[in-house]
Amino acid sequence: MSVVPGVPPARYAYLGPEGTFTETALRSVPAAAKAELRPCATITIALDAVRDGEVDGAVVPIENSVEGSVAVTLDELAVGEPLVITREMTVPVRLTLLGRPGSDLFAVRRVVTHPHAAAQCRRWLAKHLPEAEVVQAPSTAQAAQMVANKEDEYDAAIAAPLAAEKYRLSILAHEIGDNGDAVTRFVLASRPAPVPPPTGADKTSLVAFIGDDHPGALLEVLEEFSVRGVNLTRIESRPTGTALGRYCFSIDAEGHVTEKRVGEALMGLRRVCADVRFLGSYPRVDKLPPTMRRGTSDDDFRDAEVWLARLRAGEGA
Amino acid sequence: MSVVPGVPPARYAYLGPEGTFTETALRSVPAAAKAELRPCATITIALDAVRDGEVDGAVVPIENSVEGSVAVTLDELAVGEPLVITREMTVPVRLTLLGRPGSDLFAVRRVVTHPHAAAQCRRWLAKHLPEAEVVQAPSTAQAAQMVANKEDEYDAAIAAPLAAEKYRLSILAHEIGDNGDAVTRFVLASRPAPVPPPTGADKTSLVAFIGDDHPGALLEVLEEFSVRGVNLTRIESRPTGTALGRYCFSIDAEGHVTEKRVGEALMGLRRVCADVRFLGSYPRVDKLPPTMRRGTSDDDFRDAEVWLARLRAGEGA
Amino acid sequence: MSVVPGVPPARYAYLGPEGTFTETALRSVPAAAKAELRPCATITIALDAVRDGEVDGAVVPIENSVEGSVAVTLDELAVGEPLVITREMTVPVRLTLLGRPGSDLFAVRRVVTHPHAAAQCRRWLAKHLPEAEVVQAPSTAQAAQMVANKEDEYDAAIAAPLAAEKYRLSILAHEIGDNGDAVTRFVLASRPAPVPPPTGADKTSLVAFIGDDHPGALLEVLEEFSVRGVNLTRIESRPTGTALGRYCFSIDAEGHVTEKRVGEALMGLRRVCADVRFLGSYPRVDKLPPTMRRGTSDDDFRDAEVWLARLRAGEGA
């Protein structure tokens, strides 16, 4: 996706508006440096732009270290035309309180922000602005815009520092998040393409659909991983959109689809589940290598294959 | 909580504004009939009103059959002063397209709604309003209000029928949700109190915190349930708010805390987990009785207790 | 092993002496019809004759429906030069009471037999010969011989009807076993050779050696089978001959080594165990087809392999 004379530049969609953490995430992708970036009003619109071939990829939030998964992203990836994740990025959630230039922290009565950001600043707000009312906005960037545009309604917004510049606001307080090390995780989704090569510290995402909701169905799914020594980093049962009570499991596992233990676990799921959707193998942003259990390396699998072939040929145990 | 002369009426908080599905859910609680109802701007504010003793309970959304769990509710219940769930309710998600009186469906260019509602109407929108732009609002009720107030910005809102009346809008299209049977699940949270008696079709909610994130930690948690024949209806791994990678599990299980198989499973979790937070046992709104495995009824447990006592006393096998 | 002019006939060893149930078992093997049959004093001698190339195979008892496994056979197969089981046979245990011609049931004071046979006739003996002393012999055939040769020591033997003829004894009582349907299982062991083709109702025998005796080691072994839907028909932990407390597991599983679910389970064992010794796949004598769990047929495995190859090639989920 590098820029070559005569070759059109890459295009990326992302959850807008400009100035959000999602744009920050996208800018960490090397190929995005000279690419055309398109902010989208919703996650759905951003992913549909990939499906329709209008862009080469889309960056959307998928998980927040404080607030958990982004349901829309999980569900959009789980159904419809297949998309795969080719990269993950994290952006530290450094939240600031933004007001109009010249405004005073002590005069703040109405704060506007996204509910997740509000939750992350709960202790700070209780201590410094115990009387302030907190109002919800669809995103932190929109909250900043609302403070800039509606002087009579909102006094301050909780948003990223980047938004101060964009909406010409002042920072009334820095780093007001209760957990210093909170981060948001984003993914770059694209149309199915050859899987990026394993790096030794990879993650594989998938959705496993359960046929009938018998007791032990979840345990069955988990054993396909555990028996091959594949550790999970995230799991969520999710309704499948038909009625409460019928489920699928959205899963992130350690390892890469080209590794034998991961491949065998995936095949196991394919056999016991009603359906499995592979959402990609990609490098872990934290570069943590997987926890490897004895007997689960590719060499161990190869040795066992040779041994089985000998047994079947009658060449002894 | 009935109204007796000289006794102040019960008070309930709920996620506002008025006219949302949450109010509909609260109105299905018998004790709410003559109670004082207080709409709150956020889930956090509603639950804090319970914690502070300002109200007797709060109704908040916890899960949507299309969109999954409501992260803020799960997280607010998982930490802070303990609250318990004493009742669950579901409200069918009947979505309508609302416009200003006299407006025309074919002239709709900008639709405003909550992202979850937008996702539920995707197919309808693609078919009937393929050109329309969809804009996010913090709630469906606020979307309706925005259509009523900002004539130049939005043409229509996707919201509950109830909102038409409240904001003096017309229904441009009925039941536009893609899944006829979609519902939202709400819970009534209150301060710890004696558990409501078992009804034979109950659910128990809890949060299990994992001490160290070793491979197989999740399997260990699930086996505490499965070995006692307790089926799960929902599970989610969730970051604990310190850093991505340290998890707890938010779980709904079949059965009631006073049942022996459920009690033993809870004690098992208490022993293997770093911490367990009990979030209540309450009647299932769908009245489905649990799937009972052979050997897991209260009678089976009692028989085994008598047998063990005899063994220990040396009275033979 | 058919008899062709100029080709020496097949030779089989078996646990002697002549006239035991083991000879009956061997005679049910078609290839034994024109073969040279060699009775051996011990199971060890019979199996060593195969290892040394003196015979083509050996028939030895491995399990008795009343008494359980024959430890010597299991242990001889588990160590030393590899042997494989190519056939199993069962012989109904029809036990009779044999005395010298002209002797009287009511005069029997001392009965001699193998301890297993004695156990199988316990209730009959208690009822019909409550005063008789029961003495152990190394085999039922030897017991018959002892009655024939030592008139002053033993009055009667419990043995197979076949022994009456061989040692010129009379049958004092027919079918005196307490369980009408008791059987002994025998196996034909030979040097490693191409595995007999699957019949649709096969059994696979093996020994799994545990490296370190950590808690859960056995569970780990069993999960390698259960996760691939392979049911076990026999399992025994056995000390490995070094000290009490270090174990291996002697296992019979449903299915054939050439079947994919069995092959994958064997490879799984190979990876997690210190060592695995394959003891052969062979037709079940009871012709019972395996219990097949959904998703574990060879077709299911092949479908999953094709799917994984597509994923790895980036051809979508």
Place this chain on the structure above:
Amino acid sequence: MSVVPGVPPARYAYLGPEGTFTETALRSVPAAAKAELRPCATITIALDAVRDGEVDGAVVPIENSVEGSVAVTLDELAVGEPLVITREMTVPVRLTLLGRPGSDLFAVRRVVTHPHAAAQCRRWLAKHLPEAEVVQAPSTAQAAQMVANKEDEYDAAIAAPLAAEKYRLSILAHEIGDNGDAVTRFVLASRPAPVPPPTGADKTSLVAFIGDDHPGALLEVLEEFSVRGVNLTRIESRPTGTALGRYCFSIDAEGHVTEKRVGEALMGLRRVCADVRFLGSYPRVDKLPPTMRRGTSDDDFRDAEVWLARLRAGEGA
């Protein structure tokens, strides 16, 4: 069972004849010092003497570090009038080659012994007496007796050193067993009586009968132990005496029936199995304390019970 004036001495049965390892085992029981000891011809006779009240207890072999379990003992304990194990003992298997006084090792042509002893001396025999024939006897003591009495038939016996004295034989070779540290395990069985108090290093024996032989039945049994952190030291599937294919499991587990984790595991078995027979809790002869998993001590169980009681009373999480 101490000897008090006017109180009759204790009586013990054991598997005879005199001079076997079983007598050695019995003599290690303090209460046997001044007791009446009765050798029995078979394990069945010894155990029946306990059931009938003729003796206070019986010592029988149950497991051999080389050869595995003694099927007759396991099966006799599994059925009939209940007996419990109150003590285990081990006796090192020091095997010697015994011949008539004045005989010569190099002239030995026929060796007689029990098959288990023969197996333990295989390598020694192959090296020192490669030409000798090995003949089976019902016990090592009887083999010694046969050498003493039948000069023309047998040249030497493999037996315990104790037998040399009893049958006036000479030791031709010392410690000829292939595994220096082989031992035989014996148990003292008595009628049901108050369980001996826990010592901190105990073992619990039991038999679990499976109702229907569904796939996963064994896994179900093992999970009842593993979920409570109870490690097994021995397991054997055994036919139940009706037909090959219906099984029970004979199990030794770490810990004592009065410990909470063991008690709960036993109750779990009682609930999922067709039947469970408790065979006693008794001190481990090797004094090895159990492997304790986090969260499974009696204190952990008590803490969980208090916690659950608080939950049920509505006193908060």
